[in-house]
Amino acid sequence: xxxxxxxxxxxxxxxxxxxxxxxxxxxxxxxxxxxxxxxxxxxxxxxxxxxxxxxxxxxxxxxxxxxxxxxxxxxxxxxxxxxxxxxxxxxxxxxxxxxxxxxxxxxxxxxxxxxxxxxxxxxxxxxxxxxxxxxxxxxxxxxxxxxxxxxxxxxxxxxxxxxxxxxxxxxxxxxxxxxxxxxxxxxxxxxxxxxxxxxxxxxxxxxxxxxxxxxxxxxxxxxxxxxxxxxxxxxxxxxxxxxxxxxxxxx
Numbered sequence: 001x002x003x004x005x006x007x008x009x010x011x012x013x014x015x016x017x018x019x020x021x022x023x024x025x026x027x028x029x030x031x032x033x034x035x036x037x038x039x040x041x042x043x044x045x046x047x048x049x050x051x052x053x054x055x056x057x058x059x060x061x062x063x064x065x066x067x068x069x070x071x072x073x074x075x076x077x078x079x080x081x082x083x084x085x086x087x088x089x090x091x092x093x094x095x096x097x098x099x100x101x102x103x104x105x106x107x108x109x110x111x112x113x114x115x116x117x118x119x120x121x122x123x124x125x126x127x128x129x130x131x132x133x134x135x136x137x138x139x140x141x142x143x144x145x146x147x148x149x150x151x152x153x154x155x156x157x158x159x160x161x162x163x164x165x166x167x168x169x170x171x172x173x174x175x176x177x178x179x180x181x182x183x184x185x186x187x188x189x190x191x192x193x194x195x196x197x198x199x200x201x202x203x204x205x206x207x208x209x210x211x212x213x214x215x216x217x218x219x220x221x222x223x224x225x226x227x228x229x230x231x232x233x234x235x236x237x238x239x240x241x242x243x244x245x246x247x248x249x250x251x
Contacts, residue, residue, distance in 0.1 A: 004029030012088030014040030016188030020219035026052030061115030112156035132175020168239030184245030212247025
C-alpha cells in the first residue's frame with residue numbers, strides 16, 4: 001500500500017489516533033497536513049526526522065472560517081488535497097442527560113459534529129477542483145449504540161455517521177469517497193482524561209469485557225484501517241462504517 005505523492009489532512013493530529021495516523025500516512029509516502037488547536041510541532045518533527053513530509057496548520061474545526069482558511073493553506077502549500085482524516089473531537093462529560101448544561105451539549109455538537117461538517121465542506125470543494133479524493137471521518141462504536149452518561153457524545157457520533165452517508169451520496173459520482181471508522185475504546189490521552197472520572201471508572205471493566213478481544217485498541221491499529229480506506233486498495237469502498245473495535249459492536 002502506497003500513498004506516495006498524496007497530500008492528506010489529519011485533524012486532531014497532535015495526539016492519540018490523529019498523531020498515530022499522521023505518522024503512519026507519512027510512512028506510506030503521503031505529505032501530511034497536521035491540524036490541531038494546540039501546537040503539534042513535535043509530531044511534525046518526529047515525521048521529518050524519519051524522512052517523511054509533514055507540516056502543522058493550526059485550526060479550530062468548529063470554526064467554519066478557520067477550516068476554510070486551513071484547507072486553502074494546505075492546497076496552496078502542497079498544490080492539492082487528495083485525502084483527509086476528520087478526527088478532531090472531544091470526549092463526553094460523564095453526566096446523565098438531565099445534568100448536562102446547554103454549554104456542554106453545544107460544545108460536543110460544535111466540535112464532534114459541526115466540526116466534521118466544516119471539514120467535509122471545504123475538503124470537498126478542494127477535491128472537486130482536482131478530480132476527487134478520499135475522506136475518512138472518526139465516528140465511534142457509540143455511533144451505533146449507547147452507554148450511560150454520554151448523551152451529547154452519542155448524539156454527535158450518530159450524526160457523524162449520517163454525515164458520512166450523506167457525503168458519500170453527494171460525491172460518489174464526482175470522484176470523492178467518504179467513509180467512517182468506528183473505534184471502540186482506544187488507549188489515548190482522551191481516554192486517560194475520562195478515566196480520571198470516578199463515574200467512568202465504575203464502567204471500565206464492563207466496557208473492556210464488551211471488547212471481544214479482551215483489550216482496548218492501540219492508536220496505530222486505527223491508523224492502519226484509516227490508511228487503507230484512504231488508499232487505492234479501498235477504491236470501491238464508500239459510504240461504509242468500518243468498526244475497528246475489537247468486537248465491541250458484535251457483543
